[in-house]
Amino acid sequence: MMPKYHAKAPLPFVGQKRNFIKHYLGVLDKIPGSGSGWNIVDVFGGSGLLAHVAKRIKPDARVIYNDFDNYAARVKAIPDINRLRRLISGYLAGYVKKQRIPDDVKQVIIGEIERFDGYKCHVVLASWFLFSGRQAANLERFYRSEWYFNLPLSDYPVADDYLDGLEIIRQSYETLIPQFSDDPQALLVLDPPYLSTTQAAYAQDGRFGLVDYLKLVNLVRPPYLFFSSTRSEFIDYIDAVVSMQLDNWHVFDHSTRLTVQAKVSKYASYEDNLVYKL
Numbered sequence: 336m337m338p339k340y341h342a343k344a345p346l347p348f349v350g351q352k353r354n355f356i357k358h359y360l361g362v363l364d365k366i367p368g369s370g371s372g373w374n375i376v377d378v379f380g381g382s383g384l385l386a387h388v389a390k391r392i393k394p395d396a397r398v399i400y401n402d403f404d405n406y407a408a409r410v411k412a413i414p415d416i417n418r419l420r421r422l423i424s425g426y427l428a429g430y431v432k433k434q435r436i437p438d439d440v441k442q443v444i445i446g447e448i449e450r451f452d453g454y455k456c457h458v459v460l461a462s463w464f465l466f467s468g469r470q471a472a473n474l475e476r477f478y479r480s481e482w483y484f485n486l487p488l489s490d491y492p493v494a495d496d497y498l499d500g501l502e503i504i505r506q507s508y509e510t511l512i513p514q515f516s517d518d519p520q521a522l523l524v525l526d527p528p529y530l531s532t533t534q535a536a537y538a539q540d541g542r543f544g545l546v547d548y549l550k551l552v553n554l555v556r557p558p559y560l561f562f563s564s565t566r567s568e569f570i571d572y573i574d575a576v577v578s579m580q581l582d583n584w585h586v587f588d589h590s591t592r593l594t595v596q597a598k599v600s601k602y603a604s605y606e607d608n609l610v611y612k613l
Contacts, residue, residue: 338391338392338394339391340387340388340391340392341384341387341388341494341497342356343384344382344383344384344406345410345413345491345492345494345497346382346406346409346410346413346416346456346459346491347458347459347462348381348382348384348406348458349458349468349470350381350382350526350528350529351381351382351384352384352385352526352562352607353384354595354607355562355593355595355607355609356384356388358593358595358609359385359388359560359609360388360392362560362611362613363388363389363392363393364392365613366393366396366522368395369393369394369395369396370392370393370394370395370396371395371396372396372520373393373396373397373520373521373522374396374397374398374399374515374518374520374521374522375389375390375393375396375397375398375399375521375522375524376399376401376511376512376515376521376522376523376524377389377398377399377400377401377524377526378401378508378511378512378523378524378525378526378527379401379403379508379525379526379527379528380400380401380402380403380404380406381404381406381526382406383400383402383406383407383410383497383498383501385524385526386398386399386400386501386524387400387497387498387501389524390499390500390501394500397502398500398501398502399501399502399504399511400498400501400502400503400504401504401505401506401508401511402503402504402505403505403506403507405505407498407503408454409454409456409458409459410494410497410498412453412454412456413491413492413493413494414493415453415454416453416454416456416459416491417490417491418453419448419451419453419455420463420486420487420490420491421490422447422451423444423447423448423463423486424486424488426440426443426444426447427440427484427486430484430486431484432484432485433466433483433484433485434483434484435481435482435483435484436464436482436483436484441482445478448460448474455474457471457472457473457474457476457477458470458471460474460477461477461480462485463485463486463487464477464480464482464483464484464485464486465477465480465481465482465483465485466483467485508527508551508554509550509554512551512554512555513554516554516556519558521558522558522559522560522613523555523556523558523559523560524559524560525551525555525559525560525561525562526562527543527547527548527551527562528543529543529563529564548569548572552572552573552576552582552583552586552587553582553583555583555586556583556586557586557612557613558611558612558613559586559611559612560609560610560611561609561610561611562607562608562609562610563607563608563610564605564606564607564608569608570592570608570610573587573590573610586612587610587612589612590610590611590612591610591611591612592608592609592610593608593609594606594607594608594609595607595608595609
């Protein structure tokens with residue numbers, strides 16, 4: 336019987352790989368048995384969904400969740416987040432999805448958020464009021480954005496078991512990956528921010544640019560899974576690395592690729608890619 340796991344992250348997170356779970360399970364299945372003796376390293380962490388699924392499917396593996404974005408704190412704060420949702424919903428009776436929130440109502444809600452005595456997360460709040468795919472780097476920028484109604488109509492289920500069994504750390508990928516460079520039973524799970532995009536959904540500021548990708552590509556070695564998107568140029572980049580036989584090119588030569596169509600909204604979609612080599 337397939338072990339039970341969360342099929343999506345318990346709280347909103349842009350870029351979570353729920354559409355790839357079936358393919359991810361297929362790769363994890365290549366690890367023998369229950370994963371004894373293996374390290375599965377979720378290098379960029381994000382929502383922790385990939386680490387969570389890995390631990391459920393391979394319970395005897397050591398699964399490291401590099402929670403650089405402090406998503407674990409959000410999960411533990413779901414009761415507070417639900418309390419804030421209920422407080423805000425009292426001002427929005429009768430609103431329909433994507434209806435613009437007038438400025439006077441918006442200011443009242445901002446006041447309630449500021450006075451709220453519990454956990455507040457700009458990423459979760461942005462998912463309630465910004466158009467799909469839009470992000471805000473912090474509360475201040477969220478307050479300055481145009482708001483539209485997308486508030487959930489019910490509470491988020493408490494997910495106390497979501498982080499069970501994970502080894503939670505916070506390290507730079509440049510520090511973390513080399514710790515496993517000589518371990519053939521360390522699977523690197525790599526889901527970095529899209530190339531040259533801002534990291535508003537992440538705790539770190541700035542952009543994950545070409546220099547970061549150059550460093551990352553030079554650190555990678557099999558076995559690995561590498562997620563990317565047509566919204567970045569990663570696939571074109573590794574094609575060039577292989578064809579020109581640049582540094583570490585052999586790591587991506589004869590790798591396997593899978594593609595999934597992902598929707599941002601009813602009218603916008605893009606391709607998510609999985610590149611792996613075991």
